[in-house]
Amino acid sequence: MQRLVSTRNFAFGYTLESAQPLTFYSDYAIGGGLLTFPYQKSIVSLRYRGDNKSGSFYLERSTGKSVFGREEASYLFRLGDDMERIYESISTDAFMIAAIEKYRGLRLTRNDPWVTTLTFIISQFNNIKRIRRIVKLLIERYGTDINDSSGMPVGKGFPDMETLSRLSVKELMECGTGFRAGYIKEASRYFTENVDLYKLEGKSYSMIKDALIGARGIGDKVADIIALMGYGKLEAFPIDTWIKRTVEKVYFNGHGKTVKEIHRFADERWGELAGYAQQYLYWHGMHSL
DNA sequence: ACCCAGGCGGGCG
DNA sequence: CGCCCGCATGGG
Numbered sequence: 001m002q003r004l005v006s007t008r009n010f011a012f013g014y015t016l017e018s019a020q021p022l023t024f025y026s027d028y029a030i031g032g033g034l035l036t037f038p039y040q041k042s043i044v045s046l047r048y049r050g051d052n053k054s055g056s057f058y059l060e061r062s063t064g065k066s067v068f069g070r071e072e073a074s075y076l077f078r079l080g081d082d083m084e085r086i087y088e089s090i091s092t093d094a095f096m097i098a099a100i101e102k103y104r105g106l107r108l109t110r111n112d113p114w115v116t117t118l119t120f121i122i123s124q125f126n127n128i129k130r131i132r133r134i135v136k137l138l139i140e141r142y143g144t145d146i147n148d149s150s151g152m153p154v155g156k157g158f159p160d161m162e163t164l165s166r167l168s169v170k171e172l173m174e175c176g177t178g179f180r181a182g183y184i185k186e187a188s189r190y191f192t193e194n195v196d197l198y199k200l201e202g203k204s205y206s207m208i209k210d211a212l213i214g215a216r217g218i219g220d221k222v223a224d225i226i227a228l229m230g231y232g233k234l235e236a237f238p239i240d241t242w243i244k245r246t247v248e249k250v251y252f253n254g255h256g257k258t259v260k261e262i263h264r265f266a267d268e269r270w271g272e273l274a275g276y277a278q279q280y281l282y283w284h285g286m287h288s289l
Numbered sequence: 290a291c292c293c294a295g296g297c298g299g300g301c302g
Numbered sequence: 303c304g305c306c307c308g309c310a311t312g313g314g
Contacts, residue, residue, distance in 0.1 A: 019295055120295075127294040130312060178310030183297080219297050240295040258304075282295070 001047065002059045004070045009083035011052040011105025018283050019128055020229055021111040024119045024135045025158070038139070038157040040066035041146055046073065052105040063154040064146045078107050078232075090270050090277040095250045099284035108279055109229060113197040115158050116230030117212070120222045121183050130176070137175040142167065165189040183217025190215040197230075205233040220259060228275040237266040237274040246285030 013030040016022055026037035033048035042064030046057050057073045074080060083105075091097050118138075123131050142163050143156030164172070165188035172181035191197050195215070200208050208231050212223040224238035237243075239259050247262050248254055257265070270277040 123294090124296040125294060125309075126296090126311085127313075130294075133312085173310080176311070178312095179297095179308090180310085217297070221296060225295070238295075242295065260303095286295090 004046075004057045004059050004073045005079060006054065006056045007050065007077075007079055008054050009052075009105050010050075010055065010077065010079065010107060011103065012048040012050075012055070014052075014103050014106035014283065015077065015109065018106060018279065019123075020109050021116050021119045022109055023128065024123075024131050025115070025139065034060070038143070038146060038155060039068055039072070040064075041144075041157065042066040042068060043146055043155040044068045063148050065149070075110055077109060081107070083107075086273055086276055089273050090280070092269055092277075093251075095284070096277065096280065099280040103280060103283055106279060106283060108234075108276060110232055111229050112158075113200065113226065113230040114161055114191070116226045117187065117191070117197065117218070117222075118158070118161075118164075118184070120225050121187055121217045122177060122180055123225075124180065124217075124222065126180075134176045138164075138177075141175060161188040161192045165192050180217065186216040187218060201231060205235055208233065209236070228278075234275040235267070235272050237263060237270070237278050239263065240282070242282050242286045243278060246281050246289055249289055250285070 012033060012035075016026070016028045016030065016035065022028075022035075022037060026035055028035045034045065035048065036043065036045045038044075042062050044062045045060040047060045048057055049055055059068065062068050087100050091100060119131065119135055122134050138159050139156050142159040144158065144160055144163075145153055146155045146157050148154050164184055167185065169181045169185060172184055177184060195211050200211055203211075205227055208227050209223045212218050212226055213220070218226070221238050221240055224236045227233040228236040228238060239262050244257075244259070244262060247265065248257055251265065266274045266277065
């Protein structure tokens with residue numbers, strides 16, 4: 001078993017469970033430190049040995065045609081981020097300090113833009129367990145085939161957007177997508193025919209967000225989370241029901257605030273690292289308030 | 290039975 | 303703009 005990379009300030013369990021794309025489509029056993037997921041044209045199994053302070057990733061198995069090594073692991077889990085510097089910067093108050101204390105090592109992940117787009121269109125007005133179920137059904141039924149070097153099938157990857165755009169709403173609903181079926185179909189077509197998600201890489205946060213919101217089924221929150229987790233824009237601050245609830249309660253004495261006001265508040269308070277602050281607020285707020 | 294879930298689109302004032 | 307409503311579905 002090949003050792004890929006060592007970690008510091010990395011919490012395997014929190015990172016995988018905290019409702020990021022990997023939560024929705026990978027199989028993980030927190031205790032055993034095992035993680036299996038489709039990666040491009042391969043199925044990859046990683047083993048994590050260590051605790052929330054330090055550890056190492058090992059490549060247990062990789063079957064298929066894509067390479068997954070040290071560089072990919074480091075990129076996926078943002079192991080290059082200087083967490084001490086980030087913690088220092090976002091430790092603005094007692095609630096944030098408590099969140100960091102409790103969930104130290106929770107990382108944002110980097111994800112494919114299309115994977116992030118699809119999973120978070122599905123996430124709306126939904127819960128984590130059901131999101132997992134829907135995503136896995138889509139992969140199972142409409143995912144791209146992944147074969148080993150001799151052509152033997154080893155699993156399924158993410159369904160590509162052309163495939164989904166050609167499905168009927170009925171077929172999409174039979175995967176449990178509910179009222180989101182139309183959104184999936186139309187957004188798939190939009191990103192196939194009108195806007196190339198992969199040409200947005202490297203553009204500014206606001207350009208990316210505007211381009212994403214042009215698609216049906218993507219609003220302010222989903223666009224922000226795609227910018228954050230699919231394009232690595234750390235200044236993005238996705239505002240879902242939990243974040244709204246938490247920010248109002250912790251910072252405004254429970255008084256209602258508009259999404260616009262919360263965006264301004266987060267930008268002034270956490271600026272370029274608002275996305276990291278958001279992930280800690282979300283996870284700590286959801287479990288403690 | 291009832292309530293809710295990492296929201297969005299549409300209609301209204 | 304801000305506010306309100308309906309939306310499919312499965313789990314608690």
